[in-house]
Amino acid sequence: MTSRGADLVVERLSKSYGGQAALRPTDLAIKAGEFFSLIGPSGSGKSTLLGCIAGFVTPTAGRIAIAGADVVDVPPYRRNIGMVFQNYALFPHLSVFENVAFPLRLRKIGSAEIQDRVKRMLETVRLAEYGDRSPAQLSGGQQQRVALARSAVYDPQLLLMDEPLGALDKNLREEMQYEIRRFHANMGATIVYVTHDQDEAATMSHRIGIMRDGALVQTGAPRELYENPANAFVAGFLGEANLYDVRDLRPGPGGALKVVTVDGLELEAEAGKAVPAGSLVACVRPEAVSLAGTDAGPVIAGTVEDIIFTAGTVRCRIATPQGARVLMRRPLERHRQAVAVGDAVKLSYRPADILLIAKE
Amino acid sequence: MKPPGILRVLRPAVASFVAIALAYLLIPNLVIVPLSFSAQEYLTFPPAGFSTKWYARLAANPDWINAAANSLVIGVPTALLSMVLGTLAALAVVRGSLRWAGLAASMVVAPMMLPHVILAIGLYPVMLELGLLRSHAAAIIAHTVVGFPLAFITVMASLRGSDGKLELAAMTLGATPWQAFWKVTFPAIRPGVAVGGILAFASSFDELMLALFLTGATTRTLPRLLWEQMSDFLTPVIAAAATLIVAFSMVLLLLAVLLERKPARPREVA
Ligand SMILES: Nc1ncnc2c1ncn2[C@@H]1O[C@H](COP(=O)(O)OP(=O)(O)OP(=O)(O)O)[C@@H](O)[C@H]1O
Ligand SMILES: [Mg+2]
Numbered sequence: 001m002t003s004r005g006a007d008l009v010v011e012r013l014s015k016s017y018g019g020q021a022a023l024r025p026t027d028l029a030i031k032a033g034e035f036f037s038l039i040g041p042s043g044s045g046k047s048t049l050l051g052c053i054a055g056f057v058t059p060t061a062g063r064i065a066i067a068g069a070d071v072v073d074v075p076p077y078r079r080n081i082g083m084v085f086q087n088y089a090l091f092p093h094l095s096v097f098e099n100v101a102f103p104l105r106l107r108k109i110g111s112a113e114i115q116d117r118v119k120r121m122l123e124t125v126r127l128a129e130y131g132d133r134s135p136a137q138l139s140g141g142q143q144q145r146v147a148l149a150r151s152a153v154y155d156p157q158l159l160l161m162d163e164p165l166g167a168l169d170k171n172l173r174e175e176m177q178y179e180i181r182r183f184h185a186n187m188g189a190t191i192v193y194v195t196h197d198q199d200e201a202a203t204m205s206h207r208i209g210i211m212r213d214g215a216l217v218q219t220g221a222p223r224e225l226y227e228n229p230a231n232a233f234v235a236g237f238l239g240e241a242n243l244y245d246v247r248d249l250r251p252g253p254g255g256a257l258k259v260v261t262v263d264g265l266e267l268e269a270e271a272g273k274a275v276p277a278g279s280l281v282a283c284v285r286p287e288a289v290s291l292a293g294t295d296a297g298p299v300i301a302g303t304v305e306d307i308i309f310t311a312g313t314v315r316c317r318i319a320t321p322q323g324a325r326v327l328m329r330r331p332l333e334r335h336r337q338a339v340a341v342g343d344a345v346k347l348s349y350r351p352a353d354i355l356l357i358a359k360e
Numbered sequence: 361m362k363p364p365g366i367l368r369v370l371r372p373a374v375a376s377f378v379a380i381a382l383a384y385l386l387i388p389n390l391v392i393v394p395l396s397f398s399a400q401e402y403l404t405f406p407p408a409g410f411s412t413k414w415y416a417r418l419a420a421n422p423d424w425i426n427a428a429a430n431s432l433v434i435g436v437p438t439a440l441l442s443m444v445l446g447t448l449a450a451l452a453v454v455r456g457s458l459r460w461a462g463l464a465a466s467m468v469v470a471p472m473m474l475p476h477v478i479l480a481i482g483l484y485p486v487m488l489e490l491g492l493l494r495s496h497a498a499a500i501i502a503h504t505v506v507g508f509p510l511a512f513i514t515v516m517a518s519l520r521g522s523d524g525k526l527e528l529a530a531m532t533l534g535a536t537p538w539q540a541f542w543k544v545t546f547p548a549i550r551p552g553v554a555v556g557g558i559l560a561f562a563s564s565f566d567e568l569m570l571a572l573f574l575t576g577a578t579t580r581t582l583p584r585l586l587w588e589q590m591s592d593f594l595t596p597v598i599a600a601a602a603t604l605i606v607a608f609s610m611v612l613l614l615l616a617v618l619l620e621r622k623p624a625r626p627r628e629v630a
Pocket of ligand 1: 017021022023040041042043044045046047048049196
């Protein structure tokens, strides 16, 4: 059962509530079969954008096309999309089986075929034994799998998910991430997935769109966004980053570019790369710095201020004499040379890893 | 759920207070019960002797039978109208995006607070003008004004308790708004609608003031006949009729309580 996904095109789409912009004019193109995630802080307009695509929210202006067909004036129940909500939105008065059968019954499909398709779909989400239960008798993860089955049983070309795993605890969330990916691979539907969780977005998606204040700031593959963030907001939102406001750029030794930060930190960056106009921020990922070994190169001197161990990684915060903070992240194993809080250390980095990006 | 500490300490006191309050509420209604079994020809207190002849006399009198029929002919449509209007109004206030939802809700509830006599004085000339005075329709219209807020309140409570996302979910799954209402919203609010209908019926069944103004000799309701008989013949027949009205109303209220206590549970499947 591989239904082909639909492509989705959003053009100059905007929504305002009484003069307040919830979504600023936004353009977005999602390919058929793509898994696309929207992330961004609370109130940034993710649900508004998704609501416009689903048809719950009437856009103030703009155009939405699903599989080439303009849908702005099409009511939600004729868009043939699937939607999964954070709180599952299962019908409490219907059994699991009837919940999944609901969209098929609306489509006046014969009861033998309904039996067949619901059964197969419940098997897909590994709930074959649970058809007779009522939703209240299921765990959160099971309920969300029912919601998934219900939204996919009629083979919609486009599946929208608004923080579907937001209510689950971490372990269950990871299990469900896997489940949804497997599901996507089987179905082939286009998925637009809203989440608060950047790791989740990076794990699941082909591409991510980062939203802020009702605008789509940047879209791209997870790695692209991580390696080439458009601005300090994206750099800080997706993964950890050391961000320093730049005061001055000067020619440095050996044709390098010397970056002087507002904190008084002096960094060496690669010269000759295009630098955005306006205020700049220097971005250094915490895994791009390491305790200086023998190899020569630029270093940052400082004192270890804090050390945090988490599963498999060590984070050290180093304070420089100028008062800047540098976060370093290393796999636990590499941290054999024990450092302790209060040690004076030298951090080395490659000039290519100093990103000069727009502040806004 | 454990009761909070203070209530646990005070539990005997609270229990006796509740018992006294209930007695205070119920006893005046129950006084008429022994009166209706009196063997004497006039209403006296305390009653003397025992007889069921007043019930027999009640059943034999076509006036009482007609009045009971009128009460039903007026009460049932009142309940139905109240359920429909109450549900629509509650949907608009809870699910709609009305700017003045709070104000609208207060306006709907207002007739409950106003003295019925004011409503009656207002409706009298209107019904006269419409040529509906002394018809069943006049009483139905008037009682619906009083019953509709009751249904509105109970439906609003059950709507607030059900998740609006369910309707959106139904629509993404292909349900038209009409289908979403009947297949998803209505099952969730059914107890509230039923309770509202029962309360509206009970309020119509017990209502006197509007009936006095708006019904006539052939359309008079039980409370109105009771009232008329009180001024003419003070026999225990009145007590018998009153006892039956109280008993019937209690059954209705009990029904409402049972419906309300039953949460909108999914059907249990073995
Ligand atoms: N019905 C509404 N009326 C008025 N303002 C609204 C409405 N819905 C959303 N907004 C506003 O629009 C903005 C975007 O909201 P939206 O729900 O899209 O954010 P979000 O990114 O989904 O946030 P979250 O992560 O908290 O779910 C917010 O400022 C919100 O207050
Ligand atoms: Mg949201």
